[in-house]
Amino acid sequence: MAYAATVEPMTADDFLSWESKQPIRHEFIDGEIFAMVGVTRQHATVVGNLSVVLKQHLKGTPCRVYMADMKVKLQTANAFFYPDVFVTCSEKDHQAELFMSEPRLIVEVLSESTEAYDRGDKFEKYRQFASLQEYVLINPIKRKVDSFRLDNTGHWVLYEFDGDAPIEFDSVGLMLDSAVLYEDV
Known part of the structure; x- marks a missing residue:
């Protein structure tokens, strides 16, 4: 997804209210707002494939999987992000x-326009x-996965x-056949 700054700086509460009325998603970082733009077929396919597998794998556990339409809030950076896929096990x-x-x-699925930002x-x-x-x-084109683990x-x-x-x-105890991840890509 490519990012483009828009509108005047605002508070996190103002952002949540403003964004709920917008036709597209936006990320928020310390008062600045960035419009999220569309994805490729390969990107959407990998996100869907991974989300389905994670949901099945986590069934019966306290963990839940979310796709690109759910925000995460990072209090320490006064920021809201839309990860492509994420798992939370928090009550x-x-x-x-x-x-x-x-x-x-x-999990972030890379594109040429976001790779440097996602890595940095x-x-x-x-x-x-x-x-x-x-x-x-x-990276769905190169069929390469980089996993950073704490x-x-x-x-x-x-x-x-x-x-x-x-x-x-590792964080959710899943070993995934790459053919499943890249199916229909």
């Missing part, structure tokens, strides 16, 4: 309606979530999955 989040605040797993500034902000255990970047020393460690290799989503 607090299960009671929330407009946004979640304790993601365990966040966005990941820097996402690391501020105390609940986050894994951040996954999927280890027990507080460091983020990169695990790479290329081509036909199975993909491990």
Whole structure:
């Protein structure tokens, strides 16, 4: 998704009220608003495939999966984001309606226009979530997955999955055949 700044700076509460009346989604970072634009067929397909598998895998657990239309709020950065896919296992989040605040797993499907941002500034902000255990970047064209996992020393460690290799989503205990992730891409 490409981002473009729009409107005057506002508070987080003003943003929530304003965005509820908008025809498209927007991310909010410390008073600035960024319009979210459309995705490719490959992007949408990978998001759908992963969401279905995660939902089936997490059935009967306290964890829930959400797709691109649910926001996460990062209090420490005064920000709201729309991850492509995320999982929360938080009872607090299960009671929330407009946004979640304790993601365990966040997945972004990359495009040429967002890759640098997703790997850089966005990941820097996402690391501020105390609940986050894994951040996954999927490139559907290159069939490459980079999984950043928080280890027990507080460091983020990169695990790479290329081509036909199975993909491990450690934070939710899922080993996924790459053919399932890329089906119909």
